[in-house]
């Protein structure tokens with residue numbers, strides 16, 4: 001079958017970085033395998049794509065998760081917003097090349113926004129900028145431009161991910177507490193006290209992917225590690241850390 005999908009950007013990039021994108025029919029086939037299919041429709045199942053490209057797999061998984069949320073947790077815009085942001089927070093990616101990482105971030109955001117607009121329309125509500133800011137914030141933390149093999153950013157700092165642990169759930173709201181782990185800590189299976197943060201200088205490096213987006217005080221603040229508190233998932237963007 002003919003397809004207009006572009007799977008290769010240049011010969012040089014294929015040789016240098018092994019950059020060949022997976023066609024969407026193959027992505028869907030792989031996501032349909034036993035166990036993976038169920039996880040794509042499971043609100044809390046987490047995924048890490050270690051060579052994310054422009055997000056072929058992550059975008060397809062997000063579509064499946066958001067389809068599930070639209071069908072099962074969409075009796076009000078509040079319910080949809082809380083559950084859809086949580087679904088988004090379960091997807092993680094690492095990509096070596098800046099342009100691909102940027103595309104991955106943007107593609108995930110576009111899909112989130114399209115589904116959100118559908119729900120807004122369904123409930124005859126107004127779109128909330130706050131919801132979209134939270135979505136951007138979560139994506140900016142979960143998609144990292146770095147090297148999966150060395151587990152480092154190009155600066156040499158370790159790759160750090162945020163766990164968004166669900167601490168409370170009702171039919172209409174979800175609360176989370178964020179804890180940060182370096183990729184080394186994740187591989188070592190280190191347990192940390194909930195809410196532990198790493199130094200903010202590292203976070204700043206990782207937030208550049210939404211270059212047009214103002215992350216407010218957090219990115220300007222270079223104070224040492226503090227604790228993240230439990231917040232509604234609709235408040236992670238505004239979240240204030242507390243001294244412990």
Ligand SMILES: C[S@@+](CC[C@H](N)C(=O)[O-])C[C@H]1O[C@@H](n2cnc3c(N)ncnc32)[C@H](O)[C@@H]1O
Pocket residue numbers: 017018019020021022049050051052053054055056057094095096097100146147148149150
């Ligand atoms: C074969 S492509 C696959 C992209 C995507 N997963 C897909 O299936 O369409 C491999 C991707 O991995 C990236 N990559 C190569 N080495 C990497 C590394 N050490 N860490 C993270 N990403 C890497 C490349 O830049 C490229 O975008």
